[in-house]
Amino acid sequence: MKLYSYWRSGTSYRVRLALALKGAEVDIVPVNLAAGEHREDAFRSINPQGLVPTLELDDGTRLSQSPAIIEYLDETLPGPKLLPSNPLERARARHLAALIGCDVHPLQNLRVQRYLKDPLGHDQDTAHQWSAHWIEAGFEALEAELNASNHAGPFAMGEAPGVVECYVLPQLFGGRRFGAEVERFPRLLELEAATLAVPGVQAATPNAQPEAG
């Protein structure tokens, strides 16, 4: 398998985490978002939306959109299950993941940040402040959800990290980058520390990627 990925991309990090938790090998193909490689024809022929991540299977089939990729990997690879088997628990895991994936992360995307600056005319500090505001709003809800949960922690859904952790770690990475006050969310930080201590997970982190700069 190949994963078209960018070191700092939160959605690529989600998929790298899912692969690491499954103990699966993948060839990483870096796509340099900062240099605009994802907008070039060569990458649009791989993913017409011009976004990472895209997973390419050994037979050449391609899959995009991180939630779809993660669920496909969970259903087809051996290793620990990332989504719970109980329907209600599975819906809850999807709920917590979507809180980040649908309502927080899209607002910090590169193309959204660029639009805030040009044509809207905001400077970098204002764009970051705007992002940090929405990240903290999402984290407040997520922290409250986890504190009210039946699961004691440190993980969101049980004894081991799964799909929710695949979303929370990248969003904390993004939160720090945009200046969100992540220290206000001790439950999320506890979940992050416990996940980073799982063997193999460090290799999935942004700074462990060969092209990180």
Ligand SMILES: N[C@@H](CCC(=O)N[C@@H](CS)C(=O)NCC(=O)O)C(=O)O
């Ligand atoms: N919903 C998509 C979002 C993918 C996405 O937003 N990718 C970002 C990197 S995290 C990207 O390629 N951004 C390029 C841009 O905004 O120009 C997913 O979950 O895979």
